[in-house]
Amino acid sequence: MSRLHRHREVLRERFAELVLAEKPFSVLDVGCGRGELAQRIAAAGVPVEGLEADGGLVESLRERGLSVREGSATQLPFDDGSFDWVVVRHVIHHVEQPGQAVAEAFRVCGTGIAIAEPCFDARLPGHALSLELERWAIPQHRRSGHVHAESWDAAQILAAVPEAVDVVVETCLPITIGDVDDADEQYGRWTEGFAADDGAVQAYRDLRARVEAEGFGLGGSVMVFAKKNHP
Numbered sequence: 001m002s003r004l005h006r007h008r009e010v011l012r013e014r015f016a017e018l019v020l021a022e023k024p025f026s027v028l029d030v031g032c033g034r035g036e037l038a039q040r041i042a043a044a045g046v047p048v049e050g051l052e053a054d055g056g057l058v059e060s061l062r063e064r065g066l067s068v069r070e071g072s073a074t075q076l077p078f079d080d081g082s083f084d085w086v087v088v089r090h091v092i093h094h095v096e097q098p099g100q101a102v103a104e105a106f107r108v109c110g111t112g113i114a115i116a117e118p119c120f121d122a123r124l125p126g127h128a129l130s131l132e133l134e135r136w137a138i139p140q141h142r143r144s145g146h147v148h149a150e151s152w153d154a155a156q157i158l159a160a161v162p163e164a165v166d167v168v169v170e171t172c173l174p175i176t177i178g179d180v181d182d183a184d185e186q187y188g189r190w191t192e193g194f195a196a197d198d199g200a201v202q203a204y205r206d207l208r209a210r211v212e213a214e215g216f217g218l219g220g221s222v223m224v225f226a227k228k229n230h231p
Contacts, residue, residue, distance in 0.1 A: 126217030
C-alpha cells in the first residue's frame, strides 16, 4: 500500500470511528465510491445503504455484497427520515449543487448528518504547496469532464443546514509529507492526454519539481456532525 493510500485510510478510519461513536442504527453513505467506508460501517454490525452516481461502481459493489442504489446526491431517492444517520465523505466538492446535497442529506436523516471535506492548513509543513497542487488540479479535472470545485469548509456546510443542533466539528490533519510518487499518483493522471506543450502540463512539472525539492503535506479532513432538533 502506498503512503498516499495509508494516509487516506487514516482519515477514513477516523471518520468511521466518529460515525460509529454515535451508535447509529442505520446509515446512508452518499457518494459511497468504492465502498471502503460503507464496508467499515457494515463490519461494525450497522445496516448501511450506499448511494452512488457511477453505475459501474454500483454493480461492482453489489457483487461484493453491499446494498447500493444508483442515484444523485441532490435528489436522494428516499423518504424523509429514512436513515438514522446520513454520511457524505469527500463528495460535496464534486456535486453541481453542494448546498442541495447537504439539504437532501439532512432531509433523509432521522438523527443527524456527518459530512467530511478535504482541508489543508498552510501553517503546516508542505500544506501551502498542497493547496497550489489542488488549485492546479481543479480545472484539469473539469477538463476531463468531471465536477470539481473548491472544498467546502465547516461554515459553508453548516450554513446549508441552519436548523441543525448539537454541532461538532473535528479537523483531522495528520502531518504526512508526500514525495513525487505521491504527487504523480494523486495529480499526474490529469496530465494524461494533454499535449506535451500544454500550459497545464508545464505548470504541473514546475510544481512537481518543487515537490521533489520540498515535499508536500498530504491533506486532512474537516468533519462536521450535526443533529436534528427533535421537539
